[in-house]
Amino acid sequence: MNEERSSQTNGTRSGERNASDHHETYKMTHYTRNEMMIVTASRALAGTRTVFVGVGLPNIACNLARRTVAPYLELIYESGVYGARPARLPLSIGDPTLVSDALSVCSMQDLFGLYLQGGRVQVAFLGGAQIDRFGNLNTTIIAGAAGSLEEDYARPKVRLPGSGGACEIAIQAQKVFIIMRLSKRGFVDRLDFLTGPGHLHGGDARDSLGLPGMGPQLVVTDKCVFVFDQESKEMLISSLHPGVELSEVQQEVGWQVQTAGELKQTAAPTDEEIHLLREELDPQGIHIG
């Protein structure tokens, strides 16, 4: 039954429809920027079995994917939960609703050791205060005027939360999907601190250092979707969300960003996706609003 539903949904909303269809859906359904981000991220999980989840938008995206394009998706939380079935929107990655009804709850040594380091995580969602062209992420500090990395770290302008599990997740997950709002402050030419490695300085940098995962594959923003060039591993604009101009994206990126071949339009949310989000996954509009 689930399989049947999965193939149906794949056929009707995997983003392979033509441009006039997109336009039609866009006119029919009014949706928010967050809904666009959530829906785009959820579709990228099509067929995925295991995903390492964060709170907020990734959490809703994963729950939406489980209801649509990835019926066998198991949600993994760094707090030690495998196969969560949250009955309410989790307030944090350690929310008790993630425990009740889960398939397994284990120690964090087991979660990071057996699941993540053991190579069982197919996709992990990450975000950050800053990202560079190779998908490297900073969640540690915003630098003041000090100068060297060590001085900036010792006397930061803003002290951010730090790695949490992000450093090893970025290194070990088979694929990393990033969700971040597009802004010049976030998409920078040079990070103030490299917390979680993306493609480092690009090319075969990850391979040559022996990093087990493939690194960032996708960046979903509120204006567009980025992918990474197969050779250079540099971030490229893959599709623009409906109604967004290329120049709007370029002016929010702190380097000369290129496009990945012919620019596409991101498929707008369908009525069914919007219905699931608003009626079932986030009825109070905490994250979709």
Added chain:
Amino acid sequence: MASKVMSMQEAIASHVHDGDMVAIEGFTACICFAAGHEIIRQGRRDLVLCRMTPDLIYDQMIAAGCARKLIFSYLGNPGVGSLHAIRRAVEKGIPAPLEIEEYSHFGMVSRYTAGAHRLPFYPLHSYTGSDLPRVNPKIRFVESPYDGEPIAVVPPLNPDVVIIHAQRADREGNTHLWGLLGVQKEAAFAARRVIVVVEELVEEQVIRSDPNRTIIPSLIVDAVVKEPFGAHPSYVQGYYDRDNQFYLQWDELSRDETSTQAWLEEWIIAVKDRAEYVQKLDASAWKRLSPGEAFAEPVNYGRYA
């Protein structure tokens, strides 16, 4: 065997000393605020505080001036935002400068594991390409003696005192914990002294009826404290929910040093103990935080007499 049950005041007075390395562990769940508040009341100073996620409890203890150093892996108010008191200490040295030693989660887990196993270091696939090793010289790389590849290592962490909050224990300290297990077992086995704080004291027979749930044996426990609601505003699986209203309230009030100090005075210094704190909270809070029931199916261990 003798009972190790004592009051929180006695447990902190006997086992937590100025300058100690202290870890109150519990990942979002079962964070023993009652112990942290008693440490503040007893005026401990120069502590080295370890926790993967310092959470509100270390924000409060650092605002109260208990600590000289913090060892951690995620410095946030979970699901809410920043820890403002710790940020004031790191960014501006208010109320006092705070030394920090920073890891990733797996790095902290591995440090406790090395400590618990009495190993000289623990290897993990992390930190390659990250700037963290540049600002924390304790994160190092060694060459694997087997394949010659570099692998990150972290040193053992052996706190003087580890404080664990759990659902129930017997009087000797055999402790049942369920829900998120975090790093509590590794931290407790790594510690020189262990204080267990529980919602309920039970007979040894209750513990023996379900030995798979015993995360911490009395062998490593020095003190047992019964402190119902001792983890508020964090939660205890099956007992009470996280008081998210307070996490949001702290986000507001802790932005300002004066209102932070006023809160510490009203809710910690001027309060005798956790029982008085629980009384002082709005009675409707406990109703609001009650999670309802979801029992596990019983299991048959069998009787092999």
